[in-house]
Amino acid sequence: MVRVVGVDSIDDLVRVPDAVALTAELDVVPARSEMEIAERFGELAARTTASAYTSFLGAGAYRHYVPPVVGAIAMRGEFLTSYTPYQAEVSQGYLQAIYEWQTYIALLTGMDVANASVYDGATALAEGAIMAINATGRKAILVSRAVHPQYRAVLRTYARGLDVAVDELPLASDGTTDASQLDAALADQRYAAVVVQSPNFFGAIDTLAPAAVAAIRATKTLLIGVTAEALALAALVPPSSWGVDIAVGEGQSFGNAVAYGGPHVGFIAAREEQLRRIPGRLVGRTVDNDGRTAYVLTLQAREQHIRREKATSNICTNQAHCALVATIYLAALGKTGLRDVAAHNLARTAELRAAVTAVDGVHLRFTATSFNEIVVRVPAPAAEILRVLQSRGIIGGLDLGRFYPDLADCILMNATELTTSAQIAQLAGALKDAVRDAVASV
Amino acid sequence: MPLPAFDTPLIFETGQDGRANRYVAPAPPLAEFLPASAVRDDLPLPDNSELDVVRHFTRLSQKTFGIDTTFYPLGSCTMKYNPRINDALANLPAMRDLHPYAPDELAQGALAVMWELERSLASLFGMAAFSLNPAAGAHAELTALLIAKAYFAKRGDAKRTTVIVPDTAHGTNPASAAMVGYKVVSLKSDERGRVSLEAIKAAVGDDTAVCMMTNPNTLGLFEDQIHEIAAAVHAAGGLMYYDGANANALMGNSRPGDMGFDLMHLNLHKTFSIPHGGGGAGAGPVGVAAHLVPFLPVPVVRAEGVDEITGDWRSDERTFHLDFDRPDAIGTMRSFWSNFAHMVRALAYCYANGAAGLTRVSQLAILNANYIRASIKDLIDIPYDEPNRHEFVASAASIKRETGVRALDIGKALLDRGYHAPTVYFPLLVPECLMIEPTETESKETLDAFIAALRDILIAARDNPQSVLDTPVNTVVGRVDETRAARQPDLRWHPAEA
Numbered sequence: 001m002v003r004v005v006g007v008d009s010i011d012d013l014v015r016v017p018d019a020v021a022l023t024a025e026l027d028v029v030p031a032r033s034e035m036e037i038a039e040r041f042g043e044l045a046a047r048t049t050a051s052a053y054t055s056f057l058g059a060g061a062y063r064h065y066v067p068p069v070v071g072a073i074a075m076r077g078e079f080l081t082s083y084t085p086y087q088a089e090v091s092q093g094y095l096q097a098i099y100e101w102q103t104y105i106a107l108l109t110g111m112d113v114a115n116a117s118v119y120d121g122a123t124a125l126a127e128g129a130i131m132a133i134n135a136t137g138r139k140a141i142l143v144s145r146a147v148h149p150q151y152r153a154v155l156r157t158y159a160r161g162l163d164v165a166v167d168e169l170p171l172a173s174d175g176t177t178d179a180s181q182l183d184a185a186l187a188d189q190r191y192a193a194v195v196v197q198s199p200n201f202f203g204a205i206d207t208l209a210p211a212a213v214a215a216i217r218a219t220k221t222l223l224i225g226v227t228a229e230a231l232a233l234a235a236l237v238p239p240s241s242w243g244v245d246i247a248v249g250e251g252q253s254f255g256n257a258v259a260y261g262g263p264h265v266g267f268i269a270a271r272e273e274q275l276r277r278i279p280g281r282l283v284g285r286t287v288d289n290d291g292r293t294a295y296v297l298t299l300q301a302r303e304q305h306i307r308r309e310k311a312t313s314n315i316c317t318n319q320a321h322c323a324l325v326a327t328i329y330l331a332a333l334g335k336t337g338l339r340d341v342a343a344h345n346l347a348r349t350a351e352l353r354a355a356v357t358a359v360d361g362v363h364l365r366f367t368a369t370s371f372n373e374i375v376v377r378v379p380a381p382a383a384e385i386l387r388v389l390q391s392r393g394i395i396g397g398l399d400l401g402r403f404y405p406d407l408a409d410c411i412l413m414n415a416t417e418l419t420t421s422a423q424i425a426q427l428a429g430a431l432k433d434a435v436r437d438a439v440a441s442v
Numbered sequence: 443m444p445l446p447a448f449d450t451p452l453i454f455e456t457g458q459d460g461r462a463n464r465y466v467a468p469a470p471p472l473a474e475f476l477p478a479s480a481v482r483d484d485l486p487l488p489d490n491s492e493l494d495v496v497r498h499f500t501r502l503s504q505k506t507f508g509i510d511t512t513f514y515p516l517g518s519c520t521m522k523y524n525p526r527i528n529d530a531l532a533n534l535p536a537m538r539d540l541h542p543y544a545p546d547e548l549a550q551g552a553l554a555v556m557w558e559l560e561r562s563l564a565s566l567f568g569m570a571a572f573s574l575n576p577a578a579g580a581h582a583e584l585t586a587l588l589i590a591k592a593y594f595a596k597r598g599d600a601k602r603t604t605v606i607v608p609d610t611a612h613g614t615n616p617a618s619a620a621m622v623g624y625k626v627v628s629l630k631s632d633e634r635g636r637v638s639l640e641a642i643k644a645a646v647g648d649d650t651a652v653c654m655m656t657n658p659n660t661l662g663l664f665e666d667q668i669h670e671i672a673a674a675v676h677a678a679g680g681l682m683y684y685d686g687a688n689a690n691a692l693m694g695n696s697r698p699g700d701m702g703f704d705l706m707h708l709n710l711h712k713t714f715s716i717p718h719g720g721g722g723a724g725a726g727p728v729g730v731a732a733h734l735v736p737f738l739p740v741p742v743v744r745a746e747g748v749d750e751i752t753g754d755w756r757s758d759e760r761t762f763h764l765d766f767d768r769p770d771a772i773g774t775m776r777s778f779w780s781n782f783a784h785m786v787r788a789l790a791y792c793y794a795n796g797a798a799g800l801t802r803v804s805q806l807a808i809l810n811a812n813y814i815r816a817s818i819k820d821l822i823d824i825p826y827d828e829p830n831r832h833e834f835v836a837s838a839a840s841i842k843r844e845t846g847v848r849a850l851d852i853g854k855a856l857l858d859r860g861y862h863a864p865t866v867y868f869p870l871l872v873p874e875c876l877m878i879e880p881t882e883t884e885s886k887e888t889l890d891a892f893i894a895a896l897r898d899i900l901i902a903a904r905d906n907p908q909s910v911l912d913t914p915v916n917t918v919v920g921r922v923d924e925t926r927a928a929r930q931p932d933l934r935w936h937p938a939e940a
Contacts, residue, residue, distance in 0.1 A: 061543070077510030082509075157739070161591065162621065205476075259532075316613075319723045
């Protein structure tokens with residue numbers, strides 16, 4: 001091969017100027033056989049001890065039952081090892097699957113159109129906010145404090161780059177968004193969008209009242225609805241029905257693992273009039289030169305590889321494979337399965353609510369109707385209670401003080417269809433002891 | 443490799459009531475738990491039997507080219523083999539089911555994965571530290587430019603408002619610059635296909651924030667004046683950013699840090715063998731020089747008692763935590779910490795190769811690309827005909843002039859012969875461009891067969907151009923009506939179609 005190229009050795013091909021040639025000793029992990037690598041990761045897995053604990057963590061990443069058929073099909077090499085389907089003729093299968101994902105998201109959110117996915121729920125919100133900024137020409141966003149704290153953090157990071165202001169709506173006492181000052185906030189038409197999440201970070205159904213939605217509409221502000229637990233879309237009134245203009249969210253619950261935070265899969269859906277502002281890939285159905293149905297990436301004039309600095313977003317990679325996993329999951333579960341899973345989540349959460357609030361000193365902090373999460377107040381710092389639970393083999397939930405200093409005595413707890421009655425009883429028992437010890441030590 | 447030509451109805455067109463699969467036990471009605479006003483009354487999704495689901499998606503997979511079935515010489519995309527061990531490790535229950543809010547002390551093995559990878563990448567590319575936070579390459583560019591913006595703001599240097607981007611750059615570069623409010627200054631390449639020192643000197647000023655480059659550039663050529671270019675940008679007070687899309691050419695040979703780059707990203711889904719998955723999920727770690735470490739997004743993985751810049755990759759006997767307490771950090775770029783499953787895959791790839799193996803990866807990637815170039819250059823123009831790195835560009839401009847056959851058509855003819863097309867019409871400065879990157883994982887036999895097919899097509903383009911213009915015919919559909927797709931957008935199925 002070297003001869004064909006016309007050089008004496010590979011060294012002639014890889015030479016670089018002396019000033020930039022490698023002189024340092026590289027210190028990277030050592031070469032190992034595959035069997036040794038499996039052993040090494042076995043050790044690392046053994047040091048990841050959380051798997052031995054009973055967990056009530058949700059807060060934007062949810063463990064659900066995933067039928068084996070999902071992985072078996074999604075891991076087919078043709079799907080797993082293909083590139084972005086620019087060459088439509090040899091990508092019809094993947095393109096059709098993405099078209100089906102777009103349809104599932106449109107049907108679940110009730111919106112007119114959905115894109116081929118974005119990185120995750122938090123970046124979906126940031127991209128949705130950019131859509132609203134471009135649509136209105138306004139450079140401020142008003143976001144509820146009940147929106148996932150990390151989603152708000154990402155929104156602020158993006159906003160800093162764009163010199164966009166981010167203001168917050170406070171919490172009401174029942175754990176929903178306090179919209180009482182909304183009219184005043186909207187009066188000077190400064191905001192491109194109002195952002196509300198439902199179910200919100202506390203698990204509460206948080207659809208704005210019709211009057212609030214009317215005020216948003218009247219000031220030509222857009223309403224962005226966030227969904228961090230996509231399963232809720234199968235059970236609750238969809239975003240389109242409570243006035244949302246741009247529905248964004250996280251689709252991890254549809255067959256994707258929590259995987260220590262990623263990859264997950266964000267979605268963006270919107271009303272027809274926002275179509276050309278949607279960022280990222282879109283798959284369209286059309287015909288080929290013989291009139292046969294065909295699928296293709298379309299409306300690419302919005303995108304970075306065509307428009308460069310004038311694009312709607314810099315996004316290039318989406319989360320195609322995670323979206324594919326979600327599509328297969330949705331197809332396998334169907335409406336009946338999804339409804340059943342959602343109902344089991346509600347049932348388990350009701351059981352959890354009853355069990356933990358039966359413990360002396362533990363109260364439901366927020367009373368609004370919730371989906372699969374609850375917030376409880378404990379008579380000691382949440383961190384302290386959680387430490388005791390951990391010593392009993394339980395990850396009891398999220399210490400809300402981490403994000404809300406005013407809720408440092410509150411724990412966010414999640415139950416899904418995988419949560420068992422025995423686990424709930426185990427938690428209630430341990431919580432009883434933890435609270436008793438905490439109260440005794442005061 | 444002809445694809446099966448059967449029609450596959452949409453999944454929404456095949457279901458029927460009564461075909462639901464029993465994955466979970468029957469549940470009580472939603473109304474038992476929710477007020478009537480909160481319950482969704484209609485969920486217009488189909489119930490399909492599992493067999494119908496399996497057959498549907500298996501057929502879709504059969505109508506899709508992947509590396510597993512097809513050589514994919516797609517320039518700038520580094521379509522190398524994706525070892526299956528990587529997926530098996532990412533799927534270990536302890537890793538797969540680990541919740542991102544699990545306490546650090548229960549996640550030590552996962553944090554060790556992130557630490558070992560982060561420190562290995564820092565050494566391999568000559569950076570002080572990497573953030574594993576960004577979800578993909580373009581996301582990493584945005585991260586890096588936010589770091590630059592925060593760095594200049596911290597210094598009180600408000601006049602830096604422009605980003606210099608060569609005309610060979612990926613489209614994401616200028617699009618990312620726009621997302622942080624920077625003005626883009628485009629730089630023309632010289633007759634050698636490189637950024638000239640003179641052009642850089644003329645372009646930089648006290649308004650220069652960042653110069654974004656990749657090396658080798660998208661023509662596959664090494665920017666041999668990179669050291670002097672970096673010095674000129676630094677002298678003007680600007681920062682150098684390395685777009686890591688082409689890092690597969692560099693490992694063990696030259697490091698962006700030593701070239702003078704202050705910021706860089708890697709596409710782990712290119713260089714580090716993570717499957718592209720049809721366009722994601724990717725992963726785009728951002729590396730920085732020491733003076734930019736405080737600005738990295740949170741969280742950063744730290745080992746107790748170990749310096750975050752000088753510490754090595756070793757993880758045994760060390761204790762790790764996620765560090766959120768970094769006052770100068772730009773914020774956070776995404777939900778949770780990283781595309782962690784991909785960190786597992788990338789680290790497994792590093793273990794499979796080690797430093798010497800990664801060096802060999804880059805050498806063979808370069809050899810394979812040169813071998814293809816040398817084997818076809820008598821039949822197609824090579825605008826910059828000199829030894830290239832891991833990829834090269836050819837131009838079908840003269841073929842088009844003489845025969846009407848365009849780069850696009852050559853790509854389509856390759857599809858008919860069971861190869862994925864090269865990247866076409868990028869970079870923009872080469873007319874009728876075909877960009878070819880074979881990667882190191884392809885055998886000489888595969889390259890020879892591809893070369894033979896491409897030579898056949900190039901000869902046919904002159905002898906019988908219509909035979910090339912009529913391709914593809916062996917695919918499940920012919921050329922697609924993209925104009926109709928864009929003019930009459932049909933982006934979803936509607937229940938009314940049922």
